[in-house]
Amino acid sequence: MPPDLPPLTWLRAFEASARSLSFTHAAGELHLTQAAVSKHVKALELHLRQPLFLRRARGLELTKSGAAYLPKVQDALQRLAIGTREVFGQRHTQALTVRCAVSFAVNWLMPCLPEFLVSNPDKPVRILSSVWNEPYDAEDIDLDIQYGTGVWPGCSSHRLTWEVLTPLCAPGCRIEEPDDLRHHRLLHVLGYHEGWGIWLNAAGVKGVDSGSGLHLDTSLTAFELAAQGGGVALGRGALAAHPLALGRLIAPFALAVPIDEAFYLVEPTGGSRHPDAAAFIEWLTVTAIKARLPS
Secondary structure (H helix, E strand, O other): OOOOOOOOHHHHHHHHHHOOHHHHHHHHHOOOOOOHHHHHHHHHHHHHHOOOEEEOOOEEEEEEHHHHHHHHHHHHHHHHHHHHHHHHHOOOOOOOEEEEEEEHHHHHHHHHHHHHHHHOOOOEEEEEOOOOOOOOOOOOOOEEEEEEEEOOOOOOEOOOOOOEEEEOOOOOOOOHHHHHHHHHOOEEEEEOOHHHHHHHHHHHOOOOOOOOOEOOOOOHHHHHHHHHOOOEEEEHHHHHHHHHHHHOOOOOOOOOOOOOOOOEEEEEEEEOOOOHHHHHHEEEEEHHHHHOOOO
């Protein structure tokens, strides 16, 4: 059986000593005593059952095993350092972290984001996708884009969309009247409170079970299934505009039913604000207003 993973302190002592070929230099770098570094390296050698250094009167010399082990240890320590910085680094001095639903990111935010990046090359942004309306966590994210009624405890919100419900299907789908929906699979997206029942009622359709069909967890998957002829999705205006513009989906009916829910940009009311948050909020709210204007 291979030996267990050695303690990190032993590996750091070995790497620093091997790089400088000196326990004394390694001790200064690691803020340890020379005796402590030598003890850590000796413990590592006993653990591995292999000598890593030849201890000469004029200094250290790596054994063949030590020379082969050094790049492996250096690579592992570098990966660990990079991963630690990515996850736990000084977030508020680095990229502005924005979280949003994956469907909104793909169909609304991504087509607009290049404008912000070009206008603000010195303001890096990190986008995190989510599926459900998870609780706001100010330790991990700076701004959040959530779907709802605009009320989140401890947060302020900026409305981005004014939604309407419209059925969407593949261009070759045969649907002429709302009653024709009884012959097609209805596609539902989990997590939305307002859905097929509202649209069917507004259209005066009586013979269609609003709860029948297939349930999916994102509008993105629902739109893709509809585009492949797998059913009729219920699109919200902000999410439907992009696939409609691409011609992958069509709206077979003119009826678009307004609803109360919408997408909001959310930020905590207390605590420090990321230095780039104000610029991003201003750009995003202006972009949202432009999206509502007639083209």
